[in-house]
Structures are given as C-alpha cells and as structure tokens.
Amino acid sequence: MTQKIFHDQHVTQLSPKTEPPPHAQRESLAAEIRKLSFWYGETQALKEITLSIAYRKVTALIGPSGCGKSTLLRSFNRMHDLYAGNRYSGEICLFPENHNLIELDPFMVRLRIGMVFQKPNPFPKSIFENVAAGLRIQGVQNKKLLSDRVEQALRDAALWEEVKDRLSQSAYGLSGGQQQRLCIARALAPQPEILLLDEPTSALDPIATAKVEDLITDIRNRFTVIIVTHNMQQAARISDFTAYMHLGKLIEFAPTGELFTTPQETLTRDYITGRFG
Amino acid sequence: MLNAEMSQATLPNLTGIVDANRRTDLVMAGIGISVLIIAMSLLAAVVIDLIVGGWPRLMNPDFYLNFPSRHPLKAGIVSAWVGTILVMLVTAGIAIPLGVGAGVYLEEYAARNWITDFIEINVSNLAGVPSIIYGLLALGLFIHGFGLGETILTAGLVLALLILPVIIVSTREAIRGIPLDLREAAYGLGADKWQTVRLYVLPAARSGILTGTIVGLARAIGEAAPVITIGALTFIAFLPPSPLQASPPFINFEWLESPFTIMPIQMFNWVSRPQAEFHINAAATGVILMLMTLAMNGIAIWLRYHLRRQIR
Amino acid sequence: MPTLPSSLSPAGPAGSPFRASKSFLRRRALWGSFAGGCLLIAAASSVFVTLGIVYVLVTESMGFFAQISLLDFLTDTQWTPVFENAHFGVMTLVSATVTVAGIALAVSIPAGLALAIYLSEYARREVRETVKPCLELLEGVPTVVYGYFTLLFFTPLLQTFIPGLEGFNMLGPGMVMGIMILPYTASVSEDAMRAVPSGLREAGYALGYSRFRVAMRVVVPAAFSGITAAFILGMSRAVGETMVVAIAAGQNPNFSFNPTEGAATITAYIVQMAMGDLPHDSIAYQSVFAAGIVLFVITLTFNLIGFFLRRRFKEVY
Numbered sequence: 001m002t003q004k005i006f007h008d009q010h011v012t013q014l015s016p017k018t019e020p021p022p023h024a025q026r027e028s029l030a031a032e033i034r035k036l037s038f039w040y041g042e043t044q045a046l047k048e049i050t051l052s053i054a055y056r057k058v059t060a061l062i063g064p065s066g067c068g069k070s071t072l073l074r075s076f077n078r079m080h081d082l083y084a085g086n087r088y089s090g091e092i093c094l095f096p097e098n099h100n101l102i103e104l105d106p107f108m109v110r111l112r113i114g115m116v117f118q119k120p121n122p123f124p125k126s127i128f129e130n131v132a133a134g135l136r137i138q139g140v141q142n143k144k145l146l147s148d149r150v151e152q153a154l155r156d157a158a159l160w161e162e163v164k165d166r167l168s169q170s171a172y173g174l175s176g177g178q179q180q181r182l183c184i185a186r187a188l189a190p191q192p193e194i195l196l197l198d199e200p201t202s203a204l205d206p207i208a209t210a211k212v213e214d215l216i217t218d219i220r221n222r223f224t225v226i227i228v229t230h231n232m233q234q235a236a237r238i239s240d241f242t243a244y245m246h247l248g249k250l251i252e253f254a255p256t257g258e259l260f261t262t263p264q265e266t267l268t269r270d271y272i273t274g275r276f277g
Numbered sequence: 278m279l280n281a282e283m284s285q286a287t288l289p290n291l292t293g294i295v296d297a298n299r300r301t302d303l304v305m306a307g308i309g310i311s312v313l314i315i316a317m318s319l320l321a322a323v324v325i326d327l328i329v330g331g332w333p334r335l336m337n338p339d340f341y342l343n344f345p346s347r348h349p350l351k352a353g354i355v356s357a358w359v360g361t362i363l364v365m366l367v368t369a370g371i372a373i374p375l376g377v378g379a380g381v382y383l384e385e386y387a388a389r390n391w392i393t394d395f396i397e398i399n400v401s402n403l404a405g406v407p408s409i410i411y412g413l414l415a416l417g418l419f420i421h422g423f424g425l426g427e428t429i430l431t432a433g434l435v436l437a438l439l440i441l442p443v444i445i446v447s448t449r450e451a452i453r454g455i456p457l458d459l460r461e462a463a464y465g466l467g468a469d470k471w472q473t474v475r476l477y478v479l480p481a482a483r484s485g486i487l488t489g490t491i492v493g494l495a496r497a498i499g500e501a502a503p504v505i506t507i508g509a510l511t512f513i514a515f516l517p518p519s520p521l522q523a524s525p526p527f528i529n530f531e532w533l534e535s536p537f538t539i540m541p542i543q544m545f546n547w548v549s550r551p552q553a554e555f556h557i558n559a560a561a562t563g564v565i566l567m568l569m570t571l572a573m574n575g576i577a578i579w580l581r582y583h584l585r586r587q588i589r
Numbered sequence: 590m591p592t593l594p595s596s597l598s599p600a601g602p603a604g605s606p607f608r609a610s611k612s613f614l615r616r617r618a619l620w621g622s623f624a625g626g627c628l629l630i631a632a633a634s635s636v637f638v639t640l641g642i643v644y645v646l647v648t649e650s651m652g653f654f655a656q657i658s659l660l661d662f663l664t665d666t667q668w669t670p671v672f673e674n675a676h677f678g679v680m681t682l683v684s685a686t687v688t689v690a691g692i693a694l695a696v697s698i699p700a701g702l703a704l705a706i707y708l709s710e711y712a713r714r715e716v717r718e719t720v721k722p723c724l725e726l727l728e729g730v731p732t733v734v735y736g737y738f739t740l741l742f743f744t745p746l747l748q749t750f751i752p753g754l755e756g757f758n759m760l761g762p763g764m765v766m767g768i769m770i771l772p773y774t775a776s777v778s779e780d781a782m783r784a785v786p787s788g789l790r791e792a793g794y795a796l797g798y799s800r801f802r803v804a805m806r807v808v809v810p811a812a813f814s815g816i817t818a819a820f821i822l823g824m825s826r827a828v829g830e831t832m833v834v835a836i837a838a839g840q841n842p843n844f845s846f847n848p849t850e851g852a853a854t855i856t857a858y859i860v861q862m863a864m865g866d867l868p869h870d871s872i873a874y875q876s877v878f879a880a881g882i883v884l885f886v887i888t889l890t891f892n893l894i895g896f897f898l899r900r901r902f903k904e905v906y
Binding site: 297298299301306308309312313315316317320322323330378383386387395398401402403405406409417438441442470472474475492496498499501502505541544548559560563566567570571573574575 | 631634726797822830835856869889892
C-alpha cells in the first residue's frame with residue numbers, strides 16, 4: 001500500500017517532462033532517473049525507478065543481491081547495450097543539458113561517464129598507458145597534457161606516491177588494491193561527469209578497502225560518485241545519500257544518516273538491521 | 278549361515294574380477310602406448326631415411342647455391358629456397374590481413390544470425406577442402422580467368438587462400454580467450470568498437486594469432502599439390518629479380534610476375550625421376566624442407582605452451 | 590520521497606572540461622565504419638573462395654559434360670583421356686581413391702581409437718601434454734616427404750613381406766596415410782571423449798566397472814557422434830590427399846580394388862595432367878575439372894556430415 005502511494009506521488013511530481021525541475025534544485029543535481037525500467041530479454045530487472053543524483057556527492061545503492069543495484073548502475077553508461085536482447089524504458093537525465101542518456105549514442109555516453117568494475121581490470125599495458133587510456137580514446141595526443149592528467153588522476157586515486165617511479169612498468173605488477181586504485185585513476189583521468197563504482201572493494205582485503213574508501217572521501221567534493229555496495233557499513237561511512245533497492249524497485253532514498261537511523265519502510269528496516277539479506 | 282556361505286563363495290571370485298580388470302587395463306594402456314611408439318617411430322624413420330639418403334648432398338655447399346641441372350651431382354636448390362621465401366612473403370602478406378580480419382569480424386562484429394552461421398559453416402568446410410581443389414581454382418580463375426600466369430603472385434595467392442581457414446579459426450580462438458572484463462574496461466572508457474579491437478583486443482590476442490599464423494605458414498611451405506596444379510613444375514635455372522634495388526625507389530615488384538620453383542616441387546621433381554642419383558637430391562631437399570616446417574611448428578607449439586602458462 | 594534536501598550546496602554547471610572534440614569524434618566514427626567495412630570484406634572473402642571454387646569447377650567442366658554423358662562418366666570403367674578412343678569412366682579413379690582411403694581408415698580407426706582412449710582415460714595430464722605436441726609434429730611433415738618415404742623406404746620394406754607387391758601400389762600409401770591422419774583423428778576423438786561429463790564416468794565406476802569397461806561401455810558410446818565425426822573428417826582428408834598417392838601409388842588409371850596394384854586416384858590424375866601442358870579448351874583439360882567436381886562433392890559431403898555431427902555432439906554436452 002505504501003508502495004502504491006509512493007509511486008503515485010512520483011508520477012505526479014515528474015510526469016510533465018517538458019517542465020524542467022525548479023532551478024535551484026537543478027543546479028544541485030547531476031542527474032535524475034525517471035521511471036526507468038530495464039529488461040534482460042523477458043526478465044524485468046528494474047521497475048520504474050525514479051531517483052535523483054546529487055551533484056558532487058556520493059550516492060550509494062544498497063540492497064540484497066539480485067535487487068538490481070548493479071543493473072541500475074550499468075544503465076548509466078549503457079553497459080547493457082554491449083549484449084543483445086536488453087531493453088530500457090524511461091529516462092536518465094544528465095544535467096545541466098537535460099540529455100536523456102537512454103537516447104544518446106552509448107559510445108558518447110561512456111565518454112562522459114566513468115566506470116570502475118568489481119574486479120580490478122587493468123589493461124595489459126604500462127601504468128602510465130592505463131591511466132592515459134581514456135584520454136587517448138578521446139583523441140588527446142599532447143604529451144604534456146597527457147602526463148599532467150595522468151599525474152593528477154593518480155594523485156586523486158592516492159596512488160601517485162606508490163607508482164611515480166615506475167610509470168612505464170606493467171600494471172600487472174601492482175597488488176590487487178593498487179590495481180583497483182589504478183582503475184579508479186583510469187576512470188578519473190578523463191574527468192567524467194559521473195563516476196560509477198560497481199562494488200569496487202568486493203575483491204579487496206580490508207586494508208586495501210580502507211584506502212579506496214579514503215580516496216572516495218577525498219574526491220567527493222570534486223566528482224559525482226555513484227557506488228554500488230553490498231556492505232552497509234561502507235555505504236554508511238562514505239556516502240551522502242543512500243538508496244535501498246529490493247527486487248528491482250527503489251524502496252527508499254534519503255540522506256545516508258537518515259536512512260540508517262530512521263528508515264521509513266519496513267523492508268529497509270529489516271535489511272539494515274540484518275533481519276533480511 | 279546363508280550369508281557366510283555366499284561371502285565364501287564370492288570373495289575369491291571378486292578378487293578374480295579385480296585381477297582381470299587390472300590385466301585388461303594394463304593391456305589397454307599397453308596398446309595405447311604402442312600405437313604412440315609406432316607413430317613416433319614412423320616419424321623417426323622418415324627423418325633418418327631422409328638424412329641418410331641425402332647426406333652426401335647435404336654436406337656439399339654447392340647444393341645450396343647451385344641451380345637445378347641435368348647432372349644430379351651438379352644440381353642444387355638455390356632457385357627453390359629463394360622461390361619458397363618469396364612465395365611465403367606473398368602468402369603471409371595476403372593471408373594474415375584477410376584471416377585476422379575475418380576472425381575479428383566473426384568474433385567481435387557479426388550479429389548472431391544465419392549469415393554468420395553460414396560464414397562459419399563455410400570456413401569450417403573450406404578447412405576441409407583438399408589442397409588440390411585450390412590448385413584447380415587457381416588454374417581456372419587466376420591463370421585462365423585473370424591471366425596472372427604461372428608466377429610467384431599466383432602461387433602466393435593460392436597458398437594464402439589455402440591457409441585462410443587456419444588463420445581465421447586461430448584468430449577467433451585467441452580473441453575468445455580474452456577476458457570479458459578487459460573489453461568492458463575499454464568500452465567503459467568510451468572506446469568505440471574499432472578502438473577496442475585495435476588498442477586492446479588485438480594486442481592481447483597477439484601471441485595466439487601469431488601461433489596460428491605460423492602453423493598456417495608451415496603448412497603452406499610444405500604444400501606442393503596446388504602449386505603443381507597451376508603448372509609450376511618447370512625447369513627454373515634463374516632467380517627472380519631482387520625485391521630490393523640500389524636505386525630509388527629501392528623496392529620493385531617485378532619478382533611477383535616471375536616464374537619460380539619452390540622446395541616441395543623441386544623435391545617432387547627429383548623423386549619422380551627414375552635415376553637413383555636424383556633421389557639423393559630429393560632426400561637432401563626433404564631434410565631442408567622438414568627443418569623449415571618442423572622449426573616453424575616447434576616455435577608455434579612452444580608459443581602455445583608459453584601462452585598457456587601466461588594465462589594461468 | 591526521493592527528493593533531495595534543500596540544504597544542498599548550490600553547484601556550478603556540470604560538464605567535463607575534457608570533452609573530446611567534435612572533429613575527433615567525426616574522424617573516429619569514419620575510421621570505425623571504414624574498419625568495419627574492411628573486416629566485413631575480409632570475412633566475406635572466405636565465402637568468395639567457396640563461390641570461386643564452385644564457379645571454376647562448374648564452368649570449366651561444362652564443355653566436358655557437353656561431350657560425355659553423365660551416365661558414361663559414372664558407369665564406364667576405363668579412364669583413357671589422351672587415347673585416340675578416349676574413355677572417361679570416373680569410377681576408375683574413384684576405385685583407387687576409395688581403396689587408398691579405405692586402407693588409411695583401416696589403419697587409422699583402431700589406432701586412433703586406442704590412442705584417444707589411452708590419452709583421454711589412462712594418461713596423466715603431463716603425459717598428455719607432452720604427447721600431443723609430438724603428434725602435431727607428425728602432422729607438420731610435408732606430404733611430399735611422406736611420398737618420398739613411401740616410395741623409397743616403406744614400399745621396399747613391405748615387398749619383403751608381400752612378394753607380389755608392385756613398386757607402385759595402393760597398400761603402402763594407404764598405410765602411411767593412415768598414420769599421417771592419426772594425429773587428427775586421435776585428437777578430435779579425444780576431444781569428444783573428454784567432453785563426456787565426468788558424472789557418467791563416475792556412474793560407471795560406482796558399478797564396479799574397470800577403466801577399460803568404463804571407456805568401452807560409457808565413454809565411447811557417449812562420445813560416439815564426436816568420434817564418428819573424427820573419422821569422417823579423417824576420411825575426407827585421406828580422399829583429398831595428393832602427394833603421397835601421386836608419388837607412390839602410380840599414375841596409371843586402373844579400375845581396381847586390389848591394394849597390391851598401383852592405380853591413379855582422382856588427385857594423382859589431376860597432378861599428372863597438370864604436369865603436362867594441356868591446351869585450355871581440350872577435353873583432357875576439362876576432364877581435370879570434371880574429376881575435381883567429383884572430389885569436391887565427396888569431400889564436401891564428408892565435411893558437412895562431420896561438421897554437423899560435431900556440432901550436435903557439442904550441443905548435447
């Protein structure tokens with residue numbers, strides 16, 4: 001019942017597509033998802049998700065496995081388009097242009113939105129070339145610009161001090177945690193409008209995890225970050241806003257502190273108190 | 278009472294069965310190993326027979342520098358090995374881009390539909406088409422159709438088509454071996470399909486593709502049938518014009534249109550002669566030819582082994 | 590509810606300072622479609638090869654079938670293309686082709702099966718990984734070398750056991766070819782056997798079967814279509830093999846299934862004719878392509894059967 005009311009509210013709030021959101025709010029938003037549904041073939045994985053992404057804040061997506069949080073994240077840079085039989089409906093609006101990501105060319109979308117995957121996946125190239133990859137793909141050839149950007153991205157990813165003397169060595173020589181930070185630097189170097197992190201610490205040990213969390217905290221004022229995590233404590237530690245998803249639906253969305261202290265929905269409460277999940 | 282009787286009756290029986298099983302297993306393993314030994318001793322016999330048969334000529338430096346001749350003791354293989362190298366240049370130049378391109382297309386670009394299915398069946402069927410049929414293709418189309426003549430270009434072209442399926446199949450296998458997350462990383466940065474292939478997929482698949490290419494070229498080097506079919510079994514006592522020249526533009530392509538002979542044809546020519554003296558030359562040619570193909574296959578096998586360890 | 594609290598700090602306009610330039614993107618799209626087009630052409634080239642083969646075989650032999658009826662072609666038992674009174678009974682060549690390939694299979698089937706069973710069911714992994722590359726070397730030997738070996742070493746060797754054996758015969762080439770295709774048949778059937786799920790094997794062992802029984806009663810039947818494919822594809826190779834027979838089986842068209850005699854196979858005939866300088870529009874020249882069609886159809890049939898058997902096998906497991 002609550003679910004129903006919740007949905008109806010949204011429809012009335014957001015349905016007039018032509019009318020942009022109030023100015024002040026739009027300034028503070030990086031993106032807005034409106035009634036986004038997604039199908040893997042016949043299976044519906046996302047059901048009319050509506051969600052706002054705050055500009056230069058960290059938004060966490062949590063929920064039990066299979067709830068659709070990774071699916072939602074991968075919709076942002078249209079990763080699903082790589083595989084046949086997938087289908088979207090609804091909008092993901094990127095501000096300030098108010099571009100609907102679902103209707104843009106997926107390759108263009110990915111130039112604007114960075115992504116880091118569950119397992120570190122550096123290219124079999126040097127550390128420098130890994131970080132420069134995104135810039136090269138955008139056609140940057142200026143050496144000075146490349147090396148400046150690479151240094152900046154490595155500093156952002158808190159990796160510069162560890163690798164500055166061996167930039168030309170293979171990325172495979174790094175430890176798992178360093179590789180993941182390298183992947184973050186690789187995603188940051190082209191300065192994406194949104195950085196997507198898909199359970200970035202799930203393959204890492206606690207120390208490496210702490211380093212990644214620290215760097216996310218460091219860049220939160222300069223990048224808009226969306227992070228999927230199965231770890232509620234992690235969401236509580238590093239995010240400004242948290243969305244709880246269940247079976248392809250968005251159940252609750254609130255500032256992180258509120259969601260964890262005073263959840264409004266029974267499902268959310270059950271999940272964060274560990275009764276379910 | 279009854280149980281005791283039964284176990285007494287069956288226990289010796291069971292051990293008998295177990296023993297019999299062990300015996301059949303031993304026999305079976307023995308048969309397998311002997312087949313292996315027979316096959317390997319055939320290979321050894323071939324190698325030894327050739328080396329012993331060709332020894333007198335192999336030891337004579339003139340053999341490598343002389344042209345074929347009516348006098349078996351003066352005949353050499355210089356036109357054959359030069360021809361083989363030049364033909365292989367053409368073959369590699371045509372087969373590698375076509376084969377790798379087709380492999381990349383089928384693996385990365387093609388949609389799953391009946392056209393792709395058809396191309397796949399076609400490639401696997403081409404792999405089984407007898408080499409001499411390719412010779413007929415060259416005779417009917419390249420020589421009488423296009424008027425290319427019995428030249429290095431024609432031979433290189435037909436051998437390229439012959440090994441195309443080998444290169445396509447190994448390119449596809451190499452590409453399939455690249456982990457999905459490498460591809461997702463590239464696409465995730467905004468790379469388009471061609472950038473992903475050129476910058477990330479092909480470099481990662483490089484050694485697998487190289488292995489398949491070497492195996493294919495090793496096959497082409499030993500092939501005689503399609504080249505004989507185009508009518509290249511002639512007496513060649515000269516070398517094609519050099520691809521390099523002292524004056525600009527330094528490279529010339531006249532050699533492509535030159536008549537030629539290659540190692541397997543030279544060997545076939547000498548085997549077919551009735552005089553035993555020529556058989557010595559044939560054996561010596563065979564040794565050099567086998568050295569070439571075995572070395573190439575050896576490199577390919579080593580590369581594959583090396584590759585497997587790298588992936589682990 | 591998912592509205593944001595108004596306490597958020599006002600943000601500047603989003604957007605990356607580093608957006609790829611329009612001209613670069615245009616160039617990239619252009620290169621992308623150009624490369625895609627080239628790759629498509631490369632993939633299509635394999636189809637053109639097949640079309641080219643069919644086209645050449647059909648057009649070049651059209652003149653032949655205008656003069657020789659298909660019935661004569663398939664029923665006459667003489668093949669004398671350059672005689673005054675020319676006969677074109679392709680069965681003459683087919684008889685030799687079938688005989689040689691049959692001998693090759695008679696060697697290759699038991700040996701290949703034994704080897705495949707040994708490698709897949711008995712040998713340890715290290716043994717397998719050493720043996721397979723060695724077998725591949727056997728495949729890498731040029732066929733003209735096998736021809737030399739058969740004519741000058743293997744046939745004389747056989748003659749000491751079989752007194753009536755002619756210098757050119759079908760037995761020697763057939764046997765050598767059997768070993769020659771062994772690496773291929775053994776490795777394809779071994780792949781099929783290893784694809785049999787281990788659960789089936791365990792079921793056999795649980796009944797107290799010996800390794801041998803598991804291999805014969807469980808693995809071989811389960812992998813049967815894959816093994817059949819291996820031998821059909823091997824047969825196709827034996828039928829199409831040229832140099833061994835051209836050198837060691839003789840070039841005399843002879844309607845015979847007697848392995849001690851020499852006889853020209855289809856492939857040997859093509860080689861023999863190509864060595865002479867045939868006028869382009871002579872019937873002898875055209876007969877080469879007519880023989881080629883027969884060879885192509887036989888091997889194509891085997892290849893397609895093999896392909897679909899293998900594919901079906903892969904689908905089952």
